[in-house]
Amino acid sequence: MKTKDMSYSEAIRDAISLKMHEDEDVFMLGEDIGVYGGAFGVSRGLIEEFGPKRIRNTPISESGIAGAAVGSALTGMRPILELQFSDFITIATDQIINQAAKIRYMYGGKGKVPMVLRTPSGSGTGAAAQHSQSLEVWMAHIPGLKVVQPSSSYDAKGLLISAIEDDNPVIFYEHKLLYGMKEPVPEELYRIPLGKAAIKREGTDVTVIATSIMVHKALEAAKQLEREGIEIEVIDPRTLVPLDEETIIASVSKTSRVVIVHEAVKRAGFGAEIASVIVESDAFDFLDAPIERLGGKAVPIPYNPELEKHAVPQVSDIINAVKRTLQRGEEV
Amino acid sequence: MARTKQKAQSLLESEIKVAPITTFSVLSPEGKVVNEDEVPNLSDEQLQELMKRMVFTRVWDQRATGLARQGRLGFYAPVAGQEGTMIGSQYALDKEDFILPGYRDIPQLHFHGYPMYQAFLWSRGHQHGGQIPEGVNVLLPQIIIGAQYVQASGVAMALKKRNTKNIVITYTGDGGSSQGDFYEAMNFAGVYKLPVVFVVQNNRYAISTPVTKQTAASSLAQKGLAAGIPSIQVDGMDVLAVYQAVSKAKERAAAGEGPTLIEALNYRIGPHSMSGDDPTRYRTKEEPTEWEQKEPLTRFRKYLEGKKLWTEEMETGVIEEAKKTVADEIKKADQYPKMKMVDLIDSMYETTPPHLEEQKAEYAD
Ligand SMILES: Cc1ncc(C[n+]2csc(CCOP(=O)(O)OP(=O)(O)O)c2C)c(N)n1
Numbered sequence: 001m002k003t004k005d006m007s008y009s010e011a012i013r014d015a016i017s018l019k020m021h022e023d024e025d026v027f028m029l030g031e032d033i034g035v036y037g038g039a040f041g042v043s044r045g046l047i048e049e050f051g052p053k054r055i056r057n058t059p060i061s062e063s064g065i066a067g068a069a070v071g072s073a074l075t076g077m078r079p080i081l082e083l084q085f086s087d088f089i090t091i092a093t094d095q096i097i098n099q100a101a102k103i104r105y106m107y108g109g110k111g112k113v114p115m116v117l118r119t120p121s122g123s124g125t126g127a128a129a130q131h132s133q134s135l136e137v138w139m140a141h142i143p144g145l146k147v148v149q150p151s152s153s154y155d156a157k158g159l160l161i162s163a164i165e166d167d168n169p170v171i172f173y174e175h176k177l178l179y180g181m182k183e184p185v186p187e188e189l190y191r192i193p194l195g196k197a198a199i200k201r202e203g204t205d206v207t208v209i210a211t212s213i214m215v216h217k218a219l220e221a222a223k224q225l226e227r228e229g230i231e232i233e234v235i236d237p238r239t240l241v242p243l244d245e246e247t248i249i250a251s252v253s254k255t256s257r258v259v260i261v262h263e264a265v266k267r268a269g270f271g272a273e274i275a276s277v278i279v280e281s282d283a284f285d286f287l288d289a290p291i292e293r294l295g296g297k298a299v300p301i302p303y304n305p306e307l308e309k310h311a312v313p314q315v316s317d318i319i320n321a322v323k324r325t326l327q328r329g330e331e332v
Numbered sequence: 333m334a335r336t337k338q339k340a341q342s343l344l345e346s347e348i349k350v351a352p353i354t355t356f357s358v359l360s361p362e363g364k365v366v367n368e369d370e371v372p373n374l375s376d377e378q379l380q381e382l383m384k385r386m387v388f389t390r391v392w393d394q395r396a397t398g399l400a401r402q403g404r405l406g407f408y409a410p411v412a413g414q415e416g417t418m419i420g421s422q423y424a425l426d427k428e429d430f431i432l433p434g435y436r437d438i439p440q441l442h443f444h445g446y447p448m449y450q451a452f453l454w455s456r457g458h459q460h461g462g463q464i465p466e467g468v469n470v471l472l473p474q475i476i477i478g479a480q481y482v483q484a485s486g487v488a489m490a491l492k493k494r495n496t497k498n499i500v501i502t503y504t505g506d507g508g509s510s511q512g513d514f515y516e517a518m519n520f521a522g523v524y525k526l527p528v529v530f531v532v533q534n535n536r537y538a539i540s541t542p543v544t545k546q547t548a549a550s551s552l553a554q555k556g557l558a559a560g561i562p563s564i565q566v567d568g569m570d571v572l573a574v575y576q577a578v579s580k581a582k583e584r585a586a587a588g589e590g591p592t593l594i595e596a597l598n599y600r601i602g603p604h605s606m607s608g609d610d611p612t613r614y615r616t617k618e619e620p621t622e623w624e625q626k627e628p629l630t631r632f633r634k635y636l637e638g639k640k641l642w643t644e645e646m647e648t649g650v651i652e653e654a655k656k657t658v659a660d661e662i663k664k665a666d667q668y669p670k671m672k673m674v675d676l677i678d679s680m681y682e683t684t685p686p687h688l689e690e691q692k693a694e695y696a697d
Contacts, residue, residue, distance in 0.1 A: 035614050036540035059510035059546045060477050060538055088476070091511075126406070128457050130475050267687075297691055299676055303406060303457020310673050310695070 003184040009042045011153035011185050012118070012174065015160035016043070016080060018189045020050055023078065026164060029056035029065055030082030039084045040120055040179050062088045066095035066117070073115040074103065078164055085131045086121035086173060089138075100169040101144030115170070116163045122175040122213055122263055123308055129300035132308075134212075134264035139171040140240045140273070146170045146194055147240040151215035153183045155238055158192030166194060175212045175263075195242035199251070203231035206257040206322045209248060209274055210234060214261045214313065221318040232259075232322055240270055245277050252283040257325040259292040263312045266295025292321040353551040355597060356577060357567035361626045363634025372576045376641055382423060382571050383636055384650050386415040386629050389439045391654035392448075393602075399662065400606035406456040409436040410602035413569070416628030417533055417596040419443070420574030424582055425501060430487050431470040432480040432502035436533075440503070441470045448657065452665035459671055459679060469498075478504060478511030481530065485517050488526035488591075499527040499585040501578070507538025509552050518559035518593060527585035529578060530556070530593045533568060535600035540614040556593030568596030569628040572635075599623040 006014060019026045027050075028043060034057030037044030047055040058065050062083060069079040083089055089096070100113045123132035140147045146168055150156040156174070163170040200215055201222050210218040215236045222232045233251050237243055252258055258278060260271040271293045278284065278291065294313040302308050358367045365371060374382075393411050400408040411418060414436070422431070422440040431437075431444050438451050445468040454461025454472065462472055471487075474480035484502035491498050508514060509532050521528045532552050536543050549555060556563030562584070566577045574596060581592035601620050603609040611620075624630075636642035673695040677688050684692070 031538075032540045034540065037613075057541060057545060059541070060507040061510045061512065063512050064510070091476075126457075128407075128475075297677075298688060299673075299680065299691075302671070302673075302676055304671055307671065307673055307676065 001186040001188060001190075003186050005182050006153045006157070006185040007180055007182045008150075008153045008156050008174070009040060009179040011157040012042050012160055013044070013046065014185070015157045015164070017046065017049065019161060019164045020046075020054060022189070025076060026078045026080065027054040027056065027072075028080045028082065029058050029068060031058055031060055031065075031084050033057055033082055038082060040176065042118075042174075042179070043082070062091035063095060066092035067099070069115045069117070070095050070099050070103070070113055073100075073113040073169075074111055078114050078116075080116045080118060080164060083117065083119040085127070086119040086135060087130050087133050089117075089119065089135060092117075096139070096145070096169070096171070097142050101142045104168070105144060112167045113169045114167045116160070116172055117169070118160075118172045118174060120174045120176045120179075122177060123301045123312055124177045124213070126303060126305055126308065127176075128303040132301035134262070134296065136171070136173050136240060137264060137268065137270045140270055144169065145241065147173070148194060148238065149173045149175075149212045149240060150238060151175075151178065151200075151212050151236050153181065153185050155192060155198065155236075157185055158190050159194065159238060161189060162191045162194050165191070170194070173212065177213050181216075192238070194239045195244055196239070197235055197237045197244035197247040199233065199247065200236050201232070201234040203233035203255070205230050205255060206232045206259060206325055207248075207251040207255045208232050208234050208259045208261065208318065208322065210236060210260075211240070211262045211270070214263055217313065217315050218261060218318055220315045221322065224315070224319060225322060230322065230326065237274070243274075243277070245281070248274065248277065249281045249283045252278055253286045256286045256288040258287070259294065259318065259321045259325060261294040261313050261318055261321070263296055265298055266293060267298055269295045271295055289325040289327065292325055294318065294321055350550070350554045350557060353553055353565050355565050355567050356573055357570045358572040358576060359570045359631055359635055361569075361631055363631045363638065365635075367573075370573070370576050372572055372579065374575070376639075379636060379639075380641055380646070382419060382575070383632055383642055384646075385419045385423070385439075385443060386571065386632065387647060387650040388654040388657075389415045389419060390629060391651050392439070392658050395655065395658040397602065397606060404662070405452060405606070407435070408455055408606045409604065410600070410606070411436060411439060413599045413601035413623065413627060414533060414535055415439070416571040416632070417531070417568035417574050417598055420571040421501060421531060421578045421596075424575050424578035426498065428469060428496070428498045429582070430491070430498065430500045432484045432487065432500060433470065433473045434477075434480060434503050434505060434508065435473045435475050436505070437473060437503045441473070444468060444470050446470050448661040449664040449668070452662055453668060456665070458665075458668065459675065460668055477508045478513030480504065481508070481511075481517035482513045482520070484528050484530070485520040485524075485526055488521060488528045489524065491527060492524070497586045499529060499582050501529040501531060503531045503533060505538060506532065506534040506536065506543040506546055506552060507541065508532065509555055510546055514555070515559065518556055518561055518591065521591035522559045522561045525588065525590035527588075528591040529581045529585060530591060531578075532593070532595050533598050534595055535598040537600055537604070537614070539604045539609065542614070551595060553593060553595035561591045561593055563593040563595070565595045565597065568598040569626050569631065571628055571632050599626070601627070
């Protein structure tokens with residue numbers, strides 16, 4: 001496979017472009033996605049390539065965007081809608097939760113809503129309390145939706161292609177800090193199945209389950225821990241719904257120790273679900289230490305860059321949590 | 333049979349049309365009075381005050397964009413081109429009236445009593461920016477497009493229940509008029525005859541989207557008609573027209589006659605915000621220059637000069653004063669104590685619950 005260095009945003013654009021060339025029914029809608037290229041430049045060049053009927057630069061109407069996506073999807077289109085910031089999902093949620101997620105069920109399996117909602121989430125860009133949240137667990141709670149959180153360019157492209165081809169509504173959470181990250185990505189169309197976790201690093205001592213930007217922090221922690229002779233295994237679920245429980249359970253059965261880390265607020269965060277999956281499984285018998293769960297502080301994301309960092313887990317927090325599960329290092 | 337057919341046809345033929353909207357103005361772009369009957373009843377000093385405030389705001393805007401470029405401010409949305417609407421509308425208010433602004437509407441807040449150094453702190457995300465002084469009837473600049481409109485109806489419900497004669501003014505942009513909240517707010521205010529003045533500042537762009545792509549409506553003012561509320565389009569670069577329109581809307585509201593929608597035609601001369609917007613991606617370089625012909629300061633300056641109410645020395649005086657004020661206020665913002673994580677946590681609930689006390693302990697030092 002021929003590869004090319006692609007940033008996360010280029011990989012996403014590439015997935016959209018490939019699918020739009022292949023399938024006339026795929027189209028995009030969102031605010032400022034035309035000549036402006038979207039708030040994070042993901043759709044740059046697409047309106048020139050596909051024209052304004054397939055790259056719909058919309059009025060500022062999140063409910064309208066989501067509803068139009070649902071309606072068009074119900075009649076056979078495959079809309080990809082972009083919400084400028086994932087925080088604005090609040091305004092689109094009736095169409096997502098009460099409509100998109102329920103339609104197949106209420107139509108007795110006959111109706112379908114093959115739409116993808118893409119949206120940037122997360123903190124770290126100084127965008128303050130109403131533009132920095134990680135709200136993915138809301139969507140993970142709703143039966144009928146699939147929820148994807150890619151952490152790399154390669155994953156983003158393959159997962160987005162699967163999401164576009166999926167016949168169910170898919171919520172695709174991008175992370176603002178990942179847009180500029182590059183890695184080699186195949187130029188051709190490929191798929192990563194929804195519901196398959198990735199083992200981002202193999203290890204024997206502790207399983208660290210991390211999502212989105214936290215995958216990178218966990219890998220950084222792995223490097224530092226390696227110097228101390230600690231080998232962690234880093235697992236990225238990649239999709240929260242469906243969740244690849246098998247890969248998680250297998251890893252925990254091997255290492256017997258678990259750290260779960262996400263940026264979203266810890267309380268009622270998706271980590272609680274993952275921890276429960278583990279303790280409800282046979283892996284419970286293998287656990288040698290309490291599960292460590294790291295997440296954002298229960299505060300709105302501060303605007304001030306220093307305080308903003310304090311509000312979400314850092315590499316040092318992951319290292320300390322790993323050591324706690326090994327009952328090494330500082331006692332807390 | 334034949335009769336019903338005829339009736340149906342005539343219904344179709346009498347399609348509902350909005351009468352062509354004319355723009356209300358008092359001054360021409362050359363600063364000449366074009367609407368003698370509507371010249372507001374303002375003293376010479378008051379006219380000079382309007383000019384002072386517009387000049388002051390222009391200088392402040394230039395300094396603020398400069399500070400933002402140097403990274404000394406946080407979020408900042410430039411106001412050049414919109415001073416006529418901002419200054420004229422606030423000047424029509426009483427101190428007790430409430431302002432519910434969007435993120436661009438900082439000048440109105442300032443002239444309503446919200447200190448400039450707090451606006452700078454707000455821009456930097458410092459919580460003290462949000463601690464509105466007692467007796468200053470404003471809410472914080474809204475970032476979630478449209479949310480202030482629905483809240484305005486709520487504030488007005490409270491004022492009405494308490495039998496005050498005060499009113500609420502709220503602002504959004506042309507883009508904001510596409511939100512469901514925009515209609516819902518006007519509908520509430522119409523049904524309950526609430527004392528609200530809804531202002532939509534049509535500055536022609538919502539980030540990159542021109543108003544012609546925002547709506548097929550030939551005016552934003554006509555959007556109020558469906559809610560059954562009087563609606564008017566004004567030349568927003570004409571400070572006297574704005575003052576006059578808002579004064580009348582305020583009078584109606586205070587008299588219990590309900591809300592008004594005012595569409596103010598403006599132009600955003602600068603970028604959307606100082607966070608990396610390059611307007612040449614969506615408009616020509618020449619476009620702003622063309623609009624500068626109609627710009628609010630030039631026009632009002634000519635009008636006042638014609639009346640011998642404005643001189644170059646007065647202008648220089650205001651510019652110097654504005655520069656000094658901005659410098660002093662930014663210094664005051666710089667010197668304000670830094671925010672701490674514990675302060676943020678403590679401001680979340682009336683009484684900090686135990687789980688947050690635990691979290692606070694992590695930041696004890
Ligand atoms: C609900 C919501 N959707 C989208 C945004 C992102 N956004 C911020 S400003 C803006 C454009 C607003 O344009 P307009 O209402 O015309 O006001 P202007 O900036 O021109 O004053 C957009 C889309 C937001 N802040 N809130």
